[in-house]
Amino acid sequence: QKEVEQDPGPLSVPEGAIVSLNCTYSNSAFQYFMWYRQYSRKGPELLMYTYSSGNKEDGRFTAQVDKSSKYISLFIRDSQPSDSATYLCAMSDGSGANSKLTFGKGITLSVRP
């Protein structure tokens, strides 16, 4: 089983839709969870960062972590065409200098006007 699995895409939704993006993981040592957004030929841009189970909200974005099920989600409310990008989940087993990130493969989202 791969360490981090992300729902395959691509995903296309109409403007204004609620988007749900999901990742599962197998390594119970993962404690820190991130969502990155990546536009074509750009670097990953941090969207959300959390280290506990539960929900974290930032504007139209909500990150949800369920450590017991080893499952994380990113919800985007009132999606906009500018949200069209590839979304990557990432996680690590600790903080500090040696905490490398393990990424999901990414899902490409397209929001149609």
Place this chain on the structure above:
Amino acid sequence: EPEVTQTPSHQVTQMGQEVILRCVPISNHLYFYWYRQILGQKVEFLVSFYNNEISEKSEIFDDQFSVERPDGSNFTLKIRSTKLEDSAMYFCARRTGENSPLHFGNGTRLTVT
């Protein structure tokens, strides 16, 4: 705008040649990382660099790779003898503190012909 500038944005080189990729953080950071992303694949960890020395490296980071921070500012990744399979996006990342998340630069696209 990312807080890490990478140069060049695109590098084309012939197989067997040496390349040096550069990362210039805007402010003084202690924690640096290199990741790479082969087209269509996951973002992968290469190496972490803390307090001017390598703290962890992946299996990918073999003897062909080296990192250094020669002038206390620029952080470089050197590939001594490039192979076709080194073609990828290479991302520099930094962390402001031990518990903070990673922020990525916009990457250098390396094409080995």
